[in-house]
Amino acid sequence: MSDIPEGYAPVWNEGFNAYVGPFYGMPREDGSVHFILDLREEHLNGGEVAHGGLMMAFADAALGTAVSLAVDGAPTATMTLNTDFVSSAGKGTRIEAEAEVTRATRSVVFVAGRVYVGEKTLMTASGIWKVLGAK
Amino acid sequence: MTESINADPGRDPIPSARSVDTPEGYTETPLWDPYEALMGPIFDKRIKGEDGEDELWMAFRVDDRHLNMRKVVHGGMMASFADATLGTVAWNAVDRAPCVTLSMQMNFLKGPRDGDLVECRPRLTRKTRSILFVGGEFYVGSDLVLTATSLWKVIGK
Numbered sequence: 001m002s003d004i005p006e007g008y009a010p011v012w013n014e015g016f017n018a019y020v021g022p023f024y025g026m027p028r029e030d031g032s033v034h035f036i037l038d039l040r041e042e043h044l045n046g047g048e049v050a051h052g053g054l055m056m057a058f059a060d061a062a063l064g065t066a067v068s069l070a071v072d073g074a075p076t077a078t079m080t081l082n083t084d085f086v087s088s089a090g091k092g093t094r095i096e097a098e099a100e101v102t103r104a105t106r107s108v109v110f111v112a113g114r115v116y117v118g119e120k121t122l123m124t125a126s127g128i129w130k131v132l133g134a135k
Numbered sequence: 136m137t138e139s140i141n142a143d144p145g146r147d148p149i150p151s152a153r154s155v156d157t158p159e160g161y162t163e164t165p166l167w168d169p170y171e172a173l174m175g176p177i178f179d180k181r182i183k184g185e186d187g188e189d190e191l192w193m194a195f196r197v198d199d200r201h202l203n204m205r206k207v208v209h210g211g212m213m214a215s216f217a218d219a220t221l222g223t224v225a226w227n228a229v230d231r232a233p234c235v236t237l238s239m240q241m242n243f244l245k246g247p248r249d250g251d252l253v254e255c256r257p258r259l260t261r262k263t264r265s266i267l268f269v270g271g272e273f274y275v276g277s278d279l280v281l282t283a284t285s286l287w288k289v290i291g292k
Binding site for chain 1: 171174208218237239242
């Protein structure tokens with residue numbers, strides 16, 4: 001991607017994230033995170049808008065990063081993810097995501113967020129993550 | 136071997152980003168979405184279940200493209216495969232009219248690892264004129280790894 005704003009870095013840039021992304025993210029002072037991704041041809045479906053799977057993967061990356069920050073980087077895994085597909089976006093669009101932890105307990109973390117372009121919401125997402133190794 | 140549920144002799148599918156051996160009993164699924172070809176290949180088979188019902192199964196073989204930093208399949212990849220498989224059922228249930236995902240809910244029971252064959256048994260739960268309800272269970276061998284439910288909208292209906 002060109003024109004990445006200052007302060008953003010590729011997040012967990014190995015394997016899937018590196019292959020599909022990179023997903024650029026930045027933590028905010030309030031503990032939430034902000035992500036950006038410029039949509040490429042390979043992100044699209046046959047209708048030439050972002051594939052539902054890509055949208056969920058982007059949301060999972062943003063929500064998972066907010067979770068990770070809330071537990072000081074302890075290993076975590078998605079247990080449940082709920083997504084509503086509100087609208088769509090096409091090639092060349094810079095889509096954004098933000099995610100914020102609702103509640104963190106010792107062993108599970110509740111998180112919610114959305115994917116959007118400017119004022120337009122594309123997806124709302126919520127989930128519960130497990131803190132691995134914590135009982 | 137049966138013909139793929141996504142077969143369309145009238146056009147050429149998008150080649151998958153990688154070539155992978157076809158699992159026994161499966162056939163490679165022709166892919167029509169660039170994003171699915173990026174993840175692909177995907178395989179499918181139609182068999183008679185124990186109760187005599189027709190069953191559709193879809194599968195992908197885990198490789199390095201699909202893993203997260205803990206070396207298990209990325210949640211986003213499981214979601215992507217779920218969207219592809221449940222969407223295939225929705226799309227074929229309405230004679231391949233354009234459909235979009237309205238919502239998807241997923242529970243991640245276990246993280247598949249490199250080399251695992253992830254198999255999905257998707258089912259159409261209910262179909263109205265404009266909305267489809269599709270669910271699926273995902274396995275590695277006999278281990279349940281993901282359950283998903285989803286709603287799809289038939290565009291223009």
